Amino acid sequence: MIVLNLLCDRGHHFEGWFASGEAFRDQSHRHLVHCPQCQTSAVSQLPSAPHVKRGTTDLALPEKTAAMVAGPAMTPLHQALATMARKAENVGERFPEEARRIHYDEAPARTIRGVATADETRELLEEGIFVLPAPVPPEGELH
Numbered sequence: 001m002i003v004l005n006l007l008c009d010r011g012h013h014f015e016g017w018f019a020s021g022e023a024f025r026d027q028s029h030r031h032l033v034h035c036p037q038c039q040t041s042a043v044s045q046l047p048s049a050p051h052v053k054r055g056t057t058d059l060a061l062p063e064k065t066a067a068m069v070a071g072p073a074m075t076p077l078h079q080a081l082a083t084m085a086r087k088a089e090n091v092g093e094r095f096p097e098e099a100r101r102i103h104y105d106e107a108p109a110r111t112i113r114g115v116a117t118a119d120e121t122r123e124l125l126e127e128g129i130f131v132l133p134a135p136v137p138p139e140g141e142l143h
Contacts, residue, residue, distance in 0.1 A: 008035035009042035021045075088113040096120040103129045 004024055006016050012035050018024040024045060027033050031041040088111040091098045095114025101107035116124070116131075124131050 005046040006033070006035075006043050007046050008038060008040050009044075010035070010038050010040060012037045013046070016043075084111060087111065090114060096124060099124055099129050099131060100127070103127070 002018055002020060004016050004018060004021070006014050008014075014036055016024065016033060018027070024033065028041075028043055028045075033043045034041050035043060091112050091114040093115055095112065095116045098107065098112055098114070102109055102112070121131060121133050
């Protein structure tokens with residue numbers, strides 16, 4: 001999954017999530033990509049800095065991750081995620097267990113947040129359980 005910076009012909013900037021650059025080009029060519037503000041399909045990709053993995057071929061995650069964390073200078077996407085995080089039930093260290101229970105219909109469907117190790121997060125993603133990893137700030141650095 002990649003996130004692309006996009007621009008419509010009316011000057012609206014927005015992000016789009018695609019399986020690959022080729023998937024964006026294919027969908028754009030078929031006029032399936034639309035600006036969320038004006039609905040035009042005249043959309044182009046802006047230059048983006050690629051994410052470069054260093055040293056290992058494994059998914060590089062921080063030692064501890066959280067479902068969602070808000071921060072300063074947020075984009076509309078970040079603001080939406082922050083709002084969702086505030087409304088999510090905090091299950092703390094039980095996050096991996098509770099995410100599985102929800103995924104396998106053993107617990108009521110709801111939005112949760114909590115903490116998981118990098119290995120636990122990787123395992124959830126490999127099981128097809130959608131989680132949004134975010135770094136946990138060091139103790140005492142919460143605002």
